[in-house]
Amino acid sequence: MNSLILRTATRLLLTVLLLFSLFLLLRGHDLPGGGFIGGLVAAAALALYAIAYDSDAAARLLRISPRRLLGVGLASSALAGLLAGAFGYDFLTGMWWTVEIAGTRLKLSTPLLFDIGVYLVVIGVILTMLFALEEH
């Protein structure tokens, strides 16, 4: 779509939306959000970009193929499940580590890694279909 207004707005919105999707992903365990919703927001942001410019531009912006995102996402979710096994727990047992970096307490966990996997898969699924449909 060749619309200057949409393109300009998209450039601003894209950053905000992508940051917002990360925000949703990271806070999801305690507050509304999570990998699924975060992934949908990120995918919507890139879909907007693909509409404003074209899917090739969005693919260039993403840099890696959305199909690769599917694999990476599935792998990190599976890894999150297997990590518990390395410590002798059952598959997919949640494990938590609290890390202090510059005075901020960070909750690192295998559920978070799992959620990041969900996030990547959701982005990958939607963009795979979107790019395939838009490709001419």
Place this chain on the structure above:
Amino acid sequence: MLIVVLSGFALALLAPLLTGPLGHRAGWTFALVPGGISVWLLSRLGDVASGQVLSQAVPWVPRIGVEAAFRLDGLSLTFALMISLIGTAVMVYAGGYLRGDRQAPRFFLLLSSFMAAMLGVVLADDLITLFVFWELTSLTSYFLIGYTHEAETSREGALQGLLITASGGLAMLAGFLVLGVQAGTFRISEILADPAALTASPAYLPALALLALGAFTKSAQFPFHVWLPNAMAAPTPVSAYLHSATMVKAGVYLLARVAPGMGGTPAWFWLLAVAGTATMVAAAVLALLQRDAKRLLAYSTLIALGALVTLLGVGGEFGAKAALTFMVAHALYKAPLFMVAGNVDLQAGTRDITRLSGLGRRMPISWAIALAAAVSAAGLPPLLGFVGKELAYEALLDVRWALLGMILASAALLTIAWLVAWKPFAGRELQAPRNGGEAPLSMWIGPALLAAGGLAFGLAPDLLAQALIVPGASAVTGARQAFDLALWHGFNLPLALSAATLATGVALTVAWRPLHESMRRRYGGLRFGPAGLYQASLAGLTRFAAWQTRLLQPHDLRRHVTTILAFAVALIGVTVLARGELRFDPPPVAGTIYEYMVLLLIAAAALTTVRAHARMSAITSLGVVGFGIALLFTLFAAPDLAITQFLVETLIVILVALVLMRLPATLLREPGRSSLRYVVGPVAIVGGALLSVLMLAVLSRPLDRTITDFYDAASYPQANGRNIVNVILVDFRALDTLGEITVLAVAATGAFALLRRTGGPRREPEHESGAPRGSDSPSGEPEPSTTDAPTSHESSSRGEART
């Protein structure tokens, strides 16, 4: 022993990485692993011969009593040594055979995995462990047969082998479960400990039948034998290793393993002896039709497998020692014969024995090996094959019909040996060989040593007997055995039978060419019997699938969705009516003005959707319905649901709009399509009404908060999270989520493949309708089925988002 098995898998992981850097030394290097395993196994010979049994068990799935249990007795040791020693030879051989093959890394990965799995099968002392390794051998065999996957014969052969052996494997698993549940343990040694109780129990016959199905499919017994000759599409090292020396003997191993507990009954005898003899005779006759060296060898393998099953069926001391000796002899001659056939194939460029002649002068070493192996195969002294055959005759003396089959089969073996080891090498040179000359060292050293083993043990069979056959026979009979083996038994009945076999075999050999020609003329083109049955059932399955797809999932997406909806409505409706527990006293609703406004919006948008003329406006107004529902979620304080709903609706509208751009812009209501509307309308109305009724009925019941309360209470203490929705998704029910994202990824990959396949997307509809875009084609618009995919996948992901 766990380490022995794991070392094979470790090699499988490393081999693909090392194949490139090692170059032509790869085969020699990888052979160190099976070589090392052989050394370890050989060092156990003394212990096992003195009656000791090594065992090791690691808990695996303790809750259902499954252990990674291993046990090394005489029988396991015999098989394990066969696997590791021939594995060593095959690794070296494959290094030469695959020189310059770009796919060699994959080959070594599969071959090492197979070796490890096969060792697992023969060392396992737990039924489930055995089953897992068993299936792994089927799987690696599938990939190895299909190694040259560009060729259709390879793919078909691979699939046939997998379908037959894996379905037999499933039957075997059922048998294992029957045995395990009956005995209360999966430990093989414990299950077999009390033969009297086992054979008397009601579970005995079903378990035996199911186990036999697994063993017969794996060991290619008639009528399941069809897959083995077709497996010859595999590279020669694979044929030599999997499809003659080891994997096809897994079924024989299984029968021998359970023989002390399940053998000795009339059912056991008749089942095994009949199947084995039928296999021998059928293979002996069918072999006459063949002229491809590898297929001929495959039929001779079938004969040997039939003989082994027959001998195990007869059982007892004689059956056990004959079976084990025959098997070792077979492994020692068949693997070299295959490898020499591979050499001939590489050097001469053909395996058609009618076109091969006079190669012996150029390939003297290969010829010598072939001759040594073939003499053993033909059952002539002074090789081990002779000893094995004499023992087999001795064991079968009381079973006349099986003995007769065995004599016929042995004569056929002699003919095959002559065809494969004499005919291509002797005589006049027909044509100049393609590459000329002898095979490299790596391709004759292995077979030479194996064939030499056949000669050495033929001259001194007692050496082999005391080390392996006696302990092995003790394990098969379940009682300690002590006997000697000798090459020369004196003038007795088996020797006379051997002489008769020799005469028959020579007669068959002399008459081979006219017999072969006339049989090929008469039966070569026939497609009946087990092979035809396999083809017919496979084709029937495909036809049935096509028929029910046409019926239930026609190319028209609307018919497709209508079918699904109609079934859902019918099922739910019937259930609701049958249960008759509907109550309607929903709690009074005091809605706010906002809620009523949103409801009005939804109703208006729904009406617009139904009345829309163009698809684009229909999908957009449907999006408004979704947004209205999302607004309701917001009003009722369900932020997660609301956000998800908003995003999913947005993305669906975008994706469906993109799909619609690929379709001709026809209208939803066309004169020709009215018949469908009279179906779709009622289904939609009944479906909507039914859901409303259900919702009202649900609201009339008190809300069960047990689950909500559990998550409310457990979410933070157990899972460190306050957002219950997310905690359920990524922690409590993470396995479901993992399954769902896997489905999503698969769906996206499938949609991608379908969309890519349509090629020029906008061209296709035009091409099909033959009308310019935008015009209303009167014949009804063609809907390419491929473009249906994304919408249906997307709606499935939408369904998941809501669950």
